[in-house]
Amino acid sequence: MNHFISPADVTDLNQLVTSGIVTKRNPFADQELGKNKTIGLLFFNSSLRTRLSTQKAAQNLGMNVIILNVSQDSWGLEMEEGEPGNPIIMNGAKAEHVKEAAAVIGQYCDVIGVRSFAKLQDRDKDYSELVFEQFRKYAGVPIVNLESATRHPLQSLADCITIEEFKVKARPKVVLTWLPHFKALPQAVANSFCEWMGGMDVELVVTHPVGYDLAPEFLGSAEVIYDQEKALEGADFVYGKNWSSYTNYGQVLVNDPAWMMTEEKMDRTDNGKFMHCLPVRRNVKVTDGVLDGPRSLVIEQAANREWAAQAVLKEILLGIQ
Numbered sequence: 001m002n003h004f005i006s007p008a009d010v011t012d013l014n015q016l017v018t019s020g021i022v023t024k025r026n027p028f029a030d031q032e033l034g035k036n037k038t039i040g041l042l043f044f045n046s047s048l049r050t051r052l053s054t055q056k057a058a059q060n061l062g063m064n065v066i067i068l069n070v071s072q073d074s075w076g077l078e079m080e081e082g083e084p085g086n087p088i089i090m091n092g093a094k095a096e097h098v099k100e101a102a103a104v105i106g107q108y109c110d111v112i113g114v115r116s117f118a119k120l121q122d123r124d125k126d127y128s129e130l131v132f133e134q135f136r137k138y139a140g141v142p143i144v145n146l147e148s149a150t151r152h153p154l155q156s157l158a159d160c161i162t163i164e165e166f167k168v169k170a171r172p173k174v175v176l177t178w179l180p181h182f183k184a185l186p187q188a189v190a191n192s193f194c195e196w197m198g199g200m201d202v203e204l205v206v207t208h209p210v211g212y213d214l215a216p217e218f219l220g221s222a223e224v225i226y227d228q229e230k231a232l233e234g235a236d237f238v239y240g241k242n243w244s245s246y247t248n249y250g251q252v253l254v255n256d257p258a259w260m261m262t263e264e265k266m267d268r269t270d271n272g273k274f275m276h277c278l279p280v281r282r283n284v285k286v287t288d289g290v291l292d293g294p295r296s297l298v299i300e301q302a303a304n305r306e307w308a309a310q311a312v313l314k315e316i317l318l319g320i321q
């Protein structure tokens with residue numbers, strides 16, 4: 001593997017899931033692989049799990065880790081290129097261009113992880129993934145997606161590992177349900193989840209209020225049911241997430257607590273497990289009863305972030321030895 005930005009970078013999803021599960025049993029088997037290699041983790045946005053699990057995974061592989069909170073500690077980065085005859089004139093707040101910044105970071109690091117969320121102002125801009133395109137173009141080393149405007153593949157891989165571990169049927173029913181939130185959140189986790197479930201042997205159903213349809217290229221062949229209670233019937237896994245509207249881009253069209261996940265709703269499932277990528281707002285998106293009860297997998301799911309990251313970094317290191 002060279003970059004890990006989207007599923008297109010993965011040749012064998014099943015192998016990667018298995019690698020994560022095997023790594024969990026023996027985390028230090030590949031400690032020599034990353035020796036004298038450095039990963040730089042760049043955060044344009046906050047993180048708890050992604051930052052710690054990727055750092056831990058890299059250390060398990062013997063790598064050195066350096067972390068930069070770009071939005072706080074570093075120069076503001078200009079991402080736009082300009083065009084012939086219409087160059088970018090950097091007379092605003094941003095002191096450095098990504099052309100130099102990415103190339104310089106690539107001198108210090110063998111692998112670069114980047115987190116840069118959707119700004120939710122301009123859909124075409126967000127969905128063009130300019131930040132990742134620029135790092136891919138100018139860093140000269142493999143790039144790992146730590147959550148981009150439209151995708152969160154390390155999360156999705158951890159989700160695949162978790163479903164593989166906890167499934168009790170050969171082809172489980174997985175329901176991605178929209179949950180209410182007063183803030184506008186990106187579609188990245190939901191997009192990515194659908195995209196990765198498309199590569200797994202599951203029945204995927206997506207439920208959300210009208211106006212929250214995901215981009216068709218991410219939804220794939222998943223069935224959409226606008227009635228949440230109907231969608232939940234017989235579910236083996238309930239994956240909760242809020243996202244803002246894709247069609248009315250970045251808007252909060254609905255904030256109806258009736259969409260919150262409750263124990264009563266979980267009773268409609270087939271002894272289903274509740275999943276969420278975290279962070280989660282208690283009693284806004286999901287009740288204490290669900291989160292603290294036996295059906296919640298959120299901690300196990302977060303734990304699997306380490307093994308997902310390690311499986312990915314191992315593949316990348318094998319490609320740069």
Ligand SMILES: NCCC[C@H](NC(=O)CCC(=O)O)C(=O)O
Pocket residue numbers: 147183185186188189242277278279281
């Ligand atoms: N990395 C996991 C999710 C990150 C982000 N959630 C958030 O921003 C939640 C913020 C809040 O609840 O205030 C998202 O939805 O993409």
Ligand SMILES: NC(=O)OP(=O)(O)O
Pocket residue numbers: 046047048049050051147155277278279
């Ligand atoms: N799930 C997840 O990516 O968590 P963080 O935003 O805390 O990294």
